Amino acid sequence: MTSHSESTYFTRRQALIGASGVAFGLAGCLGDDPQANSNPSGDDSSDSFTVFATMPAVWDFVRQVAGEHMDVIDLVPVGEHGHDWNPEPGTVRDLDEADGFVYLRDFSSWQDDAATQLREDGDIVVIEASQGIEFFDSPAEDDDEHWWMDPLECQTGVLNIAEGISEIDPEHADDYMANAESFNEELQALHEDFEAIVDQAALNSIVVATHDSFQWWNRRYGIDIYSPVGTSPDDAASPQDVQEIEELIEEFDIEHVLYDVGEPSPLAESLANEVGADILPLSPVETQIDGSPDIDPTVEMKPDWGYIDHFRQLNLPSISTALKSEEQ
Structure with missing residues (x-):
């Protein structure tokens, strides 16, 4: 069985498609x-x-x-x-x-x-x-x-x-x-560690300012997840959607706006600036990145990360901070 800490981590194929757009062989x-x-x-x-x-x-x-x-x-x-x-x-x-x-x-x-x-x-x-x-x-x-x-x-x-x-x-x-x-x-x-974070949390709500891939966390762990965007990466937030999220942030004393590392995230930045919140990364494990997301140079990702890495390097720390688990 391959350990997630091994340096012989299998790497993924970075380019299967020719630059000309012709079907690859x-x-x-x-x-x-x-x-x-x-x-x-x-x-x-x-x-x-x-x-x-x-x-x-x-x-x-x-x-x-x-x-x-x-x-x-x-x-x-x-x-x-x-x-x-x-x-x-x-x-x-x-x-x-x-x-x-x-x-x-x-x-x-x-x-x-x-x-x-x-x-x-x-x-x-x-x-x-x-x-x-x-x-x-x-x-x-x-x-x-x-x-x-x-x-x-x-x-x-x-x-x-x-x-x-x-x-x-x-x-x-x-x-x-x-x-x-x-x-x-x-x-x-991983599940048990996630569960422990939620059990120790001061909050049970998060705001995700990119598309919402995370509602299975609501079902499993009871986290209320709010997004002005919806489930499609191509959806756009209306001014009314954004206003409602801003009101929720104030009502629940939310201090962080989360974003999908694989998406352009100007809404996350603008929303965080508007309400005086910090941004935090989340990964739906749908994108491999070599380096940092555009929105946040403090996050360093590797293209050979596996599922456990995405959760332990990004998701669990961000959820812990956003839910103020460390304050309990």
Whole structure:
């Protein structure tokens, strides 16, 4: 099982799409890109399996389960927001170079379309990481699909992935299940630490001034999450929305405005300035960044961060500060 502290962390593929916009040819690129190889053993055996993942959180789940037996590639380039990114024409055709395709249902239409087409072609194993996870009508949207923000729900997704890649490589099925169980222990510990922060908090409300991917925290931990933007990265806040948020900040004595590290965040800055609040980063684990978000040079991120890193480096510290947990 891969530890999150190991220097041999599998790195993600930074560019799958040619600059000209022409559909890329995956078969010719994988061998030339050192970031496409997620096998820490350095084994260059030609019989290695390749699995494509459709956004950063899923990519990390797959590589944690696959361990040394598979190359795991995130289709979303570094710096792109997983919810807003769309592949170039021809991408789905080229996915048949892989042995497996792991996706999230109802997250983005291209993923569902690709899964349907690949199943019809029957050449690779298609794995729905969300299988068996029930979406719910959150305060932000109906059928809120952001289950990976809940470390407990993630454990189901990880087991789904273990079963799926075992179909690709039955010989190492026991290893995949052992890796999944080990990683789920890390997710359980993460959940318990998150729960402890909320239990010790002086507040139970936060303001997120970018799109709202975080309502599964409301369901799991009881945090009230307010956003003037909504769930789409392309949504814009109206003056009335902003005024209502400003009133909530004053009513609840909120001292911080949070933002999604993967999005342009002028609203977060302007709102914080207007109410005299500080800004804090949150990650929905949908974007990998090499360096700092534009809004905040004090935050330093790495493109090979995994799910646990996003939570322990960004989310838990920010939630602790925003909810004034340290004051209890």
